[in-house]
Amino acid sequence: MMTPISDAKSASFLTPVMAFSPAILLAVPLIVSPAFPLAPKPAISAGNARGFTLLELLMVMSIIAMASILVVPNLGGLDSRTFNAQTRQAVSLLNHARRTAVVSGQASTIRFNADLDDENEADTQTAGFSSNDSNLEDRAQRFRANIVGEWNSSGIDIRFRDSTDREEYVEDRIEVTFYPEGGSTGGVLLLAQEERELQLIVDPFTGRISSEESEE
Template sequence: MNSSTTPMAGNSHCFHMVRTVSEAAKAMTPISVSRDAYLKSSYSGSAGFTLLELMVVLTIIGMASILIAPNVGNFESRTFSAQVRHATSLLNYARRIAVVQGQPSTATFYAVLKEGDPGFEDENRRGNNIGIWESNAATLRFRDSTDRETDIEDRIGITFYPEGGSTGGTLIFSLEDQIVTVVVDPFTGRLSTEYE
């Protein structure tokens, strides 16, 4: 045995053996692989969403449903409320105009307003008619000072006078199960609204 060749052969074999064991360890345990190589190999083929992206999308959908869902069923209710607000605003405006200008002013309420109706343009051209209100699917009734109640099929006018008084009466707006009563005081012209 040659001492110079034997250790050499033994060292080379040992070196080759260590390299093989090291490669086997890397192949068997993914922990020993570098993090970049592991991430590159595991995410390169996946095209999914992160948890953060999913949470953001679900939050947006939740907020949209909070805003949209309650408004789906009460569209008629909101239009009815808008009609009542418009009617009370018109009455308040007529009262204010009568007092400020010193002449009577009338607010006219139509059950159905058609441009072909006789008196449509004449009513709007009169100096004391300050505005009109038209029903949009709401039923309009009028109760006078003698508590006689009538359905308004055409129109009715409430006139305010410069001294503060008015023709007075009670306008009753209704749509399905909603009823709003607007009382016009004949002596002061002030309005009071009651929701039933």
């Protein structure tokens, strides 16, 4: 059986509680009540989740489509840039040999090598011997011919047309020699890759080099 609390004891018990500010007493239920979470999170319905996923998918597909438009032409242009770089190098080597012959007073030769295997491929040099020298006989031949530079094909077919308009496919190598007096062995080098073809015309009397591009 519970013993009733006297009025005096009740008053003494409630005195400390009533000393608190009414605002604090009103805030206590708000703090401890589960109806007021500290970080409320909005509920995401299944419809919203599907909508965001579809939007992201469409964005990814759009990015892929734009990337393919930009990449495919660049892949096709890579061979074109390689062809331009190699043909410019060939013209530069021919002009180098022509100047060297006049300045040194000795015949100067440029060697054009057909497309080489990866194991035998060497870097093109403007003078001296390249790194694919394999024996002393080849070195001696270079010295006698005074080869001042080499051009190594990389995916480009080489044909040669002589002064009699006889044309042949170069399977190994072809050499063009310039003389101190200004002349040369002459001929036309035809460098072709896919649908592009460049003619390098070497004048046999003056040694002058001209180029002309035509589609196959």
